[in-house]
Amino acid sequence: MAARYDRAITVFSPDGHLFQVEYAQEAVKKGSTAVGIRGKDIVVLGVEKKSVAKLQEERTVRKICALDDHVCMAFAGLTADARIVINRARVECQSHRLTVEDPVTVEYITRHIATLKQVDCMQNTLRYTQSNGRRPFGISALIVGFDNDGTPRLYQTDPSGTYHAWKANSIGRSAKTVREFLEKNYTDEAIATDNEAIKLAIKALLEVVQSGGKNIELAVIRRNQPLKLLESKEIETLVAEIEKEKEEEAEKKKPKKST
Amino acid sequence: MEYLIGIQGQDFVLVAADNVAAHSIVKMKQDQDKMFKLSDKILLLCVGEAGDTVQFAEYIQKNIQLYKMRNGYELSPTAAANFTRKNLADYLRSRTPYHVNLLLAGFDETDGPGLYYMDHLSALAKAPFAAHGHGAYLTLSILDRYYRPDLTRDEAVDLLKKCIEELNHRFILNLPSFSVRLIDKDGTHDLEKLIPVGSK
Numbered sequence: 471m472a473a474r475y476d477r478a479i480t481v482f483s484p485d486g487h488l489f490q491v492e493y494a495q496e497a498v499k500k501g502s503t504a505v506g507i508r509g510k511d512i513v514v515l516g517v518e519k520k521s522v523a524k525l526q527e528e529r530t531v532r533k534i535c536a537l538d539d540h541v542c543m544a545f546a547g548l549t550a551d552a553r554i555v556i557n558r559a560r561v562e563c564q565s566h567r568l569t570v571e572d573p574v575t576v577e578y579i580t581r582h583i584a585t586l587k588q589v590d591c592m593q594n595t596l597r598y599t600q601s602n603g604r605r606p607f608g609i610s611a612l613i614v615g616f617d618n619d620g621t622p623r624l625y626q627t628d629p630s631g632t633y634h635a636w637k638a639n640s641i642g643r644s645a646k647t648v649r650e651f652l653e654k655n656y657t658d659e660a661i662a663t664d665n666e667a668i669k670l671a672i673k674a675l676l677e678v679v680q681s682g683g684k685n686i687e688l689a690v691i692r693r694n695q696p697l698k699l700l701e702s703k704e705i706e707t708l709v710a711e712i713e714k715e716k717e718e719e720a721e722k723k724k725p726k727k728s729t
Numbered sequence: 730m731e732y733l734i735g736i737q738g739q740d741f742v743l744v745a746a747d748n749v750a751a752h753s754i755v756k757m758k759q760d761q762d763k764m765f766k767l768s769d770k771i772l773l774l775c776v777g778e779a780g781d782t783v784q785f786a787e788y789i790q791k792n793i794q795l796y797k798m799r800n801g802y803e804l805s806p807t808a809a810a811n812f813t814r815k816n817l818a819d820y821l822r823s824r825t826p827y828h829v830n831l832l833l834a835g836f837d838e839t840d841g842p843g844l845y846y847m848d849h850l851s852a853l854a855k856a857p858f859a860a861h862g863h864g865a866y867l868t869l870s871i872l873d874r875y876y877r878p879d880l881t882r883d884e885a886v887d888l889l890k891k892c893i894e895e896l897n898h899r900f901i902l903n904l905p906s907f908s909v910r911l912i913d914k915d916g917t918h919d920l921e922k923l924i925p926v927g928s929k
Contacts, residue, residue: 536798560798564791 490606494629496549499607501546503642505674506534506612508624509667512615512692516671518642518678521687534689540562541576541615542689546642547629548608555607555694559583576615576623580633583611589632606630610641616693625694636672644678651677658717664692665708668700672708683709730902731776732864733763734892735832736885737844739878739914741884744833745860745893745923746774747904748897751770753850755904762908767793769805769916770836773787773813776861777849785827789813793810796867810845810853816849830861868892882911889922897925 483489502518517533520633533549536542537559562582566574569653574582587607610628616625626641627633638650638656661667668690672683680684686709688700732747750758765786771793790811797803804812810833820826830845846852846859852928858872859909871892880888886909893907909920 497750538798557799560795563798564795568787568791 475692488630494606494608495610498547498610498641499643499645500704501548501609501642502533503640503648503675504544504546504646504647505638505671506544506611506614506624506626506636507638507652507656507661507674508614508622508636509661509664509668510622511624512664512667512690513616513622514662514668514671514688514690515542515612516675516688517544518675519687521680521685527548534687534697534699536568537579537613538573538615538689539696540573541579541613542691543610543611543613545609545720546645547610551607552609553581553609555609555611556587557645558586569646573618576625577617577635578686579615580613580625580627583613584627584633587627591714612641615628620693622693627641638674640674647678648674650667650704651670664690669708669712672705673712676709676712679695730863731763732860732862732896732904732907733774733776733830733832733870734860734864734881734889735834735844735846735858736872736876736888737776737842737878737881738836738882738885740842740844741882741885742836742844742910743882743909743920744772744774744832744834744887745889745907745910746776746905747864748908748922749904750779752779756883757907764908764910765790766917767833767835768797770912770914771804771806771809772834772910772917774832774834774861775829776831778827781827781829785817785829786831803839805840806843806845807832807837807840807855809833809835810847810855814847814851814853817847817849821851826891834912835840836914838839838914842912862875862898863902864892864900864904867895871895872896873884886920893923893925903905 477723502520504517507514515534534542535556536545559579563574563579606629607627610626613625615623624636625633625641626636638652655670660670672686675686684704688705689697691697730751735742735744744756746763747758748760750761763774763776765775765792767773773786773789775782793804793809813833830849833845836842844856845857846854846856848901857878860868868896896904907923909919909923910929911918
């Protein structure tokens with residue numbers, strides 16, 4: 471049944487679905503996991519690094535990209551589509567600065583990206599008869615940053631062109647597992663300090679990433695500071711800290727053996 | 730009416746611009762900053778048609794920033810100068826040319842300091858010292874006489890002062906103050922505003 475209604479983005483199915491958009495969301499679910507956390511004075515983005523082939527150079531395929539000095543994003547889904555979106559967002563950040571002499575707010579750039587995704591879907595209505603139809607962007611994005619007034623923000627967009635603000639969220643392959651972990655563990659205590667917020671992001675990713683710190687890429691933005699990508703050494707240190715804390719927790723919980 | 734000057738040393742570039750924004754015979758503003766920061770180590774000094782100057786300079790500024798965002802590193806001064814020239818040249822044969830005269834000063838990690846002279850016909854020349862405006866006719870000869878490639882920072886400032894004193898002495902218009910900046914490996918530094926003796 472779906473086969474008749476899923477060819478073009480311009481066609482609704484009888485029960486009100488836009489199948490192309492839903493298939494785009496499936497493409498997102500195939501992408502590697504990304505997690506975003508909004509702290510008090512810091513915003514954190516973490517992504518699962520896909521393991522590279524033996525002969526491939528380990529040049530980091532950057533999934534975390536700066537859009538401007540105070541905003542950055544991570545994505546899950548089709549890398550090629552993401553490149554287009556990121557480029558347009560970067561241009562818009564500068565264009566905004568040129569016309570209004572102010573940096574973009576995180577919400578503004580998120581809205582711009584979401585509109586891009588939706589508009590490109592709609593372009594099809596006009597061009598369908600003339601050119602090879604367009605398809606939606608197959609990515610979801612986590613956009614983090616600080617507004618001019620110092621407020622930290624985290625937004626998520628998806629292929630349908632909607633966006634929402636979040637305290638913490640994840641996208642990609644094991645998004646559900648990570649989100650459940652975050653729902654349990656995101657407390658005011660957990661994000662009390664910058665370090666704690668970073669560790670929470672790592673803990674969330676460790677739930678689903680195979681071999682620990684080596685496969686995690688982490689970036690932070692602190693208020694009034696540019697994007698900082700953490701080096702693998704720093705990540706290893708934090709992972710070791712987390713492991714130690716886990717062990718200490720386990721020790722405490724162990725019932726004392728009576729001899 | 731407006732004046733720009735740049736002097737390149739061994740490991741720095743010294744630039745200065747006058748601070749008057751005039752409209753016909755009236756000084757509209759006496760503290761106008763004609764230098765635009767393209768990046769941490771590149772300054773664009775821009776004079777010419779009112780409106781064109783800011784419009785063009787800010788357009789270049791944002792494009793340089795966009796390059797930084799897209800590629801993760803900043804354009805070198807040489808690349809920035811050539812990019813600016815190309816833009817100027819493209820607009821020159823359009824219906825809306827920009828009538829601006831520019832000095833681009835920058836410091837490159839590998840090539841060291843650089844000063845580039847550009848004019849409204851989109852000429853580009855790398856020079857050890859350069860000036861724009863009517864004042865240039867009066868001061869280039871002073872630079873010819875006293876410039877040395879191994880000038881220290883203080884000597885360069887003294888040379889700059891000589892030039893400005895000459896303007897005060899012989900230039901028909903009164904330019905009461907000049908913004909001065911220096912670019913070296915540590916970035917852009919604001920120096921003290923130069924106020925020729927006898928101006929208010």
